[in-house]
Structures are given as structure tokens and as C-alpha cells.
Amino acid sequence: MNKEERIKRFKSISSSERKILILKKMKACGIAVGSGVLNKKYDSKEVYELIHIANCFPEIRERN
Numbered sequence: 001m002n003k004e005e006r007i008k009r010f011k012s013i014s015s016s017e018r019k020i021l022i023l024k025k026m027k028a029c030g031i032a033v034g035s036g037v038l039n040k041k042y043d044s045k046e047v048y049e050l051i052h053i054a055n056c057f058p059e060i061r062e063r064n
Contacts, residue, residue, distance in 0.1 A: 001009075010018065026033065 010021075013021070023033070
């Protein structure tokens with residue numbers, strides 16, 4: 001499935017289905033809900049930068 005098809009499929013499902021899909025993908029990657037820094041509010045640019053940094057260090061993702 002190419003990128004356009006994935007985007008179209010994602011937009012075609014309901015909000016609750018999206019949440020379930022995102023939670024499943026998070027669990028598969030070993031990311032727990034609320035696993036960020038306590039009392040820290042992230043803006044979207046910060047989140048993008050953190051994801052980019054984590055992708056540079058696979059040992060961070062594989063620490064489980």
C-alpha cells in the first residue's frame with residue numbers, strides 16, 4: 001500500500017478507530033500512553049523533533 005492509499009484509508013475511518021489504530025501502533029513500538037516527561041506540555045514541533053531524534057538512535061526504541 002503506497003503513502004496516498006494509507007492516507008486515504010486513515011482519513012476514511014472514524015476518530016475512535018483512529019485512536020485504536022494509533023494505540024496499537026504505540027504498543028507495538030513499546031510506547032506507553034503517558035510515557036513522556038511529567039508536567040511537560042509538548043507542542044507539535046517538539047514532538048516531531050523528539051521522534052526524529054529517537055529514530056536516529058535505534059537502541060532507545062529497543063531498550064525493552
